[in-house]
Every structure is written in structure tokens, then in C-alpha cells.
Amino acid sequence: MDIFNKEIISAFYVTSLSRENPVDVLRRKLSLSSDYLTERIESLVENSFIEKDKKTLTELGRGSIRVVLAGGVFDIIHPGHLHTLRAAKALGNVLVVVIATDKTAQKIKNRIPLHNMELRRDLVSSLSMVDYAMVGHEGDIFKTVKLVKPDIIALGYDQIHQEKFIVDGCKKIGVDVSIARLQSPVPDIKSSKIESDYGKSIYGL
Amino acid sequence: MDIFNKEIISAFYVTSLSRENPVDVLRRKLSLSSDYLTERIESLVENSFIEKDKKTLTELGRGSIRVVLAGGVFDIIHPGHLHTLRAAKALGNVLVVVIATDKTAQKIKNRIPLHNMELRRDLVSSLSMVDYAMVGHEGDIFKTVKLVKPDIIALGYDQIHQEKFIVDGCKKIGVDVSIARLQSPVPDIKSSKIESDYGKSIYGL
Numbered sequence: 001m002d003i004f005n006k007e008i009i010s011a012f013y014v015t016s017l018s019r020e021n022p023v024d025v026l027r028r029k030l031s032l033s034s035d036y037l038t039e040r041i042e043s044l045v046e047n048s049f050i051e052k053d054k055k056t057l058t059e060l061g062r063g064s065i066r067v068v069l070a071g072g073v074f075d076i077i078h079p080g081h082l083h084t085l086r087a088a089k090a091l092g093n094v095l096v097v098v099i100a101t102d103k104t105a106q107k108i109k110n111r112i113p114l115h116n117m118e119l120r121r122d123l124v125s126s127l128s129m130v131d132y133a134m135v136g137h138e139g140d141i142f143k144t145v146k147l148v149k150p151d152i153i154a155l156g157y158d159q160i161h162q163e164k165f166i167v168d169g170c171k172k173i174g175v176d177v178s179i180a181r182l183q184s185p186v187p188d189i190k191s192s193k194i195e196s197d198y199g200k201s202i203y204g205l
Numbered sequence: 206m207d208i209f210n211k212e213i214i215s216a217f218y219v220t221s222l223s224r225e226n227p228v229d230v231l232r233r234k235l236s237l238s239s240d241y242l243t244e245r246i247e248s249l250v251e252n253s254f255i256e257k258d259k260k261t262l263t264e265l266g267r268g269s270i271r272v273v274l275a276g277g278v279f280d281i282i283h284p285g286h287l288h289t290l291r292a293a294k295a296l297g298n299v300l301v302v303v304i305a306t307d308k309t310a311q312k313i314k315n316r317i318p319l320h321n322m323e324l325r326r327d328l329v330s331s332l333s334m335v336d337y338a339m340v341g342h343e344g345d346i347f348k349t350v351k352l353v354k355p356d357i358i359a360l361g362y363d364q365i366h367q368e369k370f371i372v373d374g375c376k377k378i379g380v381d382v383s384i385a386r387l388q389s390p391v392p393d394i395k396s397s398k399i400e401s402d403y404g405k406s407i408y409g410l
Contacts, residue, residue, distance in 0.1 A: 003236045030235050031208045077282040079324045082331050119284045126287050128333045 001064060008040060009049060009065050010094045012057050014132045017096070017148065022055070066092030068180075069150035071136065071159075073105045074124050075114045082127070087182045088154035089129040097124050098136045098144050142169045145177070154180045206269060213245060214254060214270050215299045217262050219337045222301070222353065227260070271297030273385075274355035276341065276364075278310045279329050280319045287332070292387045293359035294334040302329050303341045303349050347374045350382070359385045 008026060015022040026037055044050045049061035070088040074081065074097075089095040099121045105113040113120065117135045124133040137143035145153070153166060160181055170177045213231060220227040231242055249255045254266035275293040279286065279302075294300040304326045310318040318325065322340045329338040342348035350358070358371060365386055375382045 002238075004238070007236045030237075031212045032235075033207075033209070077328065079320055079328055082328060115284055123282065123284055123287060126333055127331050129331065 004040065005044060005049070006065060006093055008037075008044060009057060009061050010131065012050060012055075013062065013065060013067065013094055014096075016056070017132055017134065065094055066151045067094045067096060067148065068092040068152045068154055069096050069098065069145065069148050070154040070156070071098040071100065071141075072156065073100045073108060073113060074120045075105075075109075077123055077127065082129075084154075084156050084182050085127060085129050088180070091152050091154060091180055094131045095129060096148050096150065097130050097133045098141075098148075099124060099133055101136055101138050103138060104136065141166070142173050145170060145175055146173050149175055150177055152178045152180050154182055156182055209245065210249060210254070211270060211298055213242075213249060214262060214266050215336065217255060217260075218267065218270060218272065218299055219301075221261070222337055222339065270299055271356045272299045272301060272353065273297040273357045273359055274301050274303065274350065274353050275359040275361070276303040276305065276346075277361065278305045278313060278318060279325045280310075280314075282328055282332065287334075289359075289361050289387050290332060290334050293385070296357050296359060296385055299336045300334060301353050301355065302335050302338045303346075303353075304329060304338055306341055306343050308343060309341065346371070347378050350375060350380055351378050354380055355382055357383045357385050359387055361387055 007030065008022075011022045011026045011029070015025055018025075023034060023037055023041070026032065027034060030037075041050060041054060044061070045052060045054060048058050049064060050056070051058055068088050068091045070085060072081075085095065085097070099117055100108060102113060102117050105117070105120075115123070121133050121135050124130055134144070153170075155163060155166075163179055163181070167179060212235065213227075216227045216231045216234070220230055223230075228239060228242055228246070231237065232239060235242075246255060246259060249266070250257060250259060253263050254269060255261070256263055273293050273296045275290060277286075290300065290302070304322055305313060307318060307322050310322070310325075320328070326338050326340050329335055339349070358375075360368060360371075368384055368386070372384060
């Protein structure tokens with residue numbers, strides 16, 4: 001399948017989560033006329049990748065792309081995040097990132113996040129390798145997994161302890177998923193150095 | 206001019222800075238076949254927007270897009286940066302961001318930056334509203350201005366004191382540029398609150 005058809009199918013997948021119109025999203029992203037897009041979409045309907053409603057992917061269509069799910073708090077973006085998210089994106093065609101709710105973030109970090117979940121979602125959405133960023137379901141990661149139905153869940157180097165919990169939970173809800181363990185980011189930057197160098201306000205960074 | 210032609214002309218402008226092949230960049234960005242692109246580029250040559258070498262914009266072509274230049278240290282990315290960069294991008298078609306060199310960053314912030322200029326450039330490059338991020342010329346902002354030839358220089362809310370210096374410098378090098386003063390970001394987030402909430406290592410954010 002050519003890259004352009006994969007882009008169209010990926011957009012149909014993403015808009016099934018975002019509830020936007022896939023044609024609007026594709027026109028914005030690829031700067032193309034709707035005539036040209038309509039033609040390509042019709043050919044994907046003929047080849048059974050998209051349902052006749054021109055809104056939903058068929059099983060064949062959904063099976064033709066690999067969806068990767070990653071997650072985190074993302075109070076700011078630093079080079080380690082880029083490293084992790086690029087590695088996650090490289091595992092498939094579509095990268096969905098789930099943002100911890102404010103309550104979950106507080107539990108993970110033991111403090112109130114600097115930015116609320118909507119600002120954190122917006123921050124991650126602005127990264128070019130991220131196809132869709134969504135706020136998670138309060139207290140239940142598997143509701144998000146059931147909605148996204150990822151082919152792969154990518155765990156960051158500091159999330160690896162969650163592997164068994166995630167594998168078991170996915171089995172329970174009947175989602176067949178592979179787990180990828182991503183490597184530690186940017187090896188020459190050490191937290192201890194950051195801590196000693198770091199000033200007071202992040203808005204000065 | 207339709208949006209697609211504007212994308213092509215913008216890519217020709219950006220690759221004049223990055224020295225990449227514009228067709229490669231466009232194919233990657235828009236997932237299109239090179240046949241389709243070649244056809245569109247030839248029509249832009251016929252209409253005198255692109256030179257006959259198919260590599261350079263004509264004066265008409267360059268005049269058909271507005272280039273905005275913004276700058277900063279960008280040691281991390283936080284929601285305030287998004288606010289500023291989106292406002293800058295909204296002023297034109299192409300947003301170029303100049304990243305302070307490590308020496309300049311140290312002068313501005315009175316400390317060594319957390320991440321070197323190449324990591325900071327990469328961070329800003331990964332933002333979807335940024336068309337091109339480049340490291341500045343050591344100690345001379347006007348070398349960068351002369352290279353980029355922006356139509357607009359966008360100053361952040363904390364860079365406004367530099368306005369007269371920039372206007373005078375641009376006059377000296379004969380670059381005709383407008384200055385835009387961007388508003389303060391996300392008004393409900395106060396630095397004092399951040400400082401009191403903020404933990405130790407940015408890698409925990």
C-alpha cells in the first residue's frame with residue numbers, strides 16, 4: 001500500500017477517536033483539494049479498507065495500520081520525551097499518547113502538576129510525531145486501552161515496572177497487544193547534573 | 206493562490222535555509238508521489254514563482270509568502286512557548302525559530318543551559334507549528350536576520366526591550382522588516398506559583 005493511502009487510513013483511525021471529520025483533517029494536514037481526496041477515499045472503499053459509509057475503517061483497513069499507545073504526565077517537554085516518543089512512533093504508523101489526569105498525575109508525581117491536563121494534552125498534541133493525544137480515564141487505564149485498541153503499548157524506561165499489570169489487564173478485557181520497552185533517553189544527561197544546574201522557575205527555561 | 210501551492214513555495218523557502226531537496230521534504234510531509242509534485246512545480250515555474258532551475262524561488266515567489274522569525278533559548282517546552290509560537294506562526298506562512306547558541310543562552314539566563322544547542326534545536330523542530338529551527342550565529346543576531354530575510358520578527362513578551370536594537374540593526378543591514386510584539390502567555394499561570402510548586406529535577410516533570 002502506498003504511503004498516501006496509509007495516511008488516509010491513519011486519519012480515519014485518529015478521527016474515530018477525536019470525532020472530527022477525516023476529510024477536514026486530511027485537507028488541513030496535506031493541503032489537498034477535497035476532489036482529489038474523495039477520489040482516493042472512494043478507491044479505498046472499493047478495495048474494502050473503508051466502509052461504504054465513508055466514515056469507518058473495515059477490519060481490513062484497521063488491520064493495515066499499526067497503532068502504538070504511549071502515556072505519561074508531560075508537564076513540560078524535554079529532549080528525553082522526544083527520544084521516547086520517536087522510538088514509540090517508529091514501532092507503528094499511528095502514535096496515540098494518553099495524558100495522565102490531574103488526579104493520576106498527582107499520585108504518580110506526589111505533587112500537583114504544574115499544568116492542568118488540558119494544557120498538558122495540548123503540549124503533547126503540538127509534537128509532530130504524535131498523531132493524537134487524549135486525556136486518560138480517571139483511575140482506569142484499561143478503559144483507554146479498550147477505546148484505542150492499540151497493537152503495541154510502548155512503556156518508557158521509567159514505566160517498565162508496570163508491564164505485568166498491563167499485560168494481565170489487557171488479557172482481561174480481551175485486547176491482544178504487544179508490549180515494547182523503550183530505552184533510557186539521552187544517556188549523557190544525568191538527573192543529578194540537571195538538579196544542580198537547574199534554576200527556580202521553569203518559565204525561565 | 207491555493208494552499209497547496211503555498212505549501213510548495215514555503216518548502217522551497219525552508220530548503221533554501223536547510224539545504225535539503227524541496228521535493229524530498231514535500232514528499233515526506235505530504236505523502237505524495239513525485240509525479241504529482243513535479244507537475245505542480247512545473248506549473249509554478251511557468252507562472253514565474255519558481256526559477257527555471259526548479260530550486261530557487263523568484264522574487265514573485267518569495268513575495269507570495271510571509272516569513273516570521275522568532276527566537277529564544279528553549280531549554281524545555283512549556284505551554285507558554287506554544288502560545289507564543291502559535292501567535293508568531295499566525296502572522297505569516299512560514300515560522301523560522303532561531304535558537305540561542307550555548308554562549309548566548311548562558312549570557313541571557315546567567316547559567317549554562319540544561320541542554321546543548323543541538324538538543325534545543327531538535328526540541329523546537331519537533332513542534333508542528335515550526336517550519337524550521339536553526340541555531341543562531343554566535344554573538345550576531347543580524348547575520349541570522351540577513352540569512353532568513355524575514356518579513357516579520359516576532360518578539361516574545363519578555364523580549365520587548367530589544368525592539369529598538371532590532372529595528373536599528375535591520376535598517377543598517379538593509380532588511381525591511383516589521384516587528385510584532387506578542388502578548389504574555391497563559392495569563393492564569395504565575396511564575397511565583399510555579400516556583401513554589403516546582404520539584405527538583407525537570408526529568409520528573
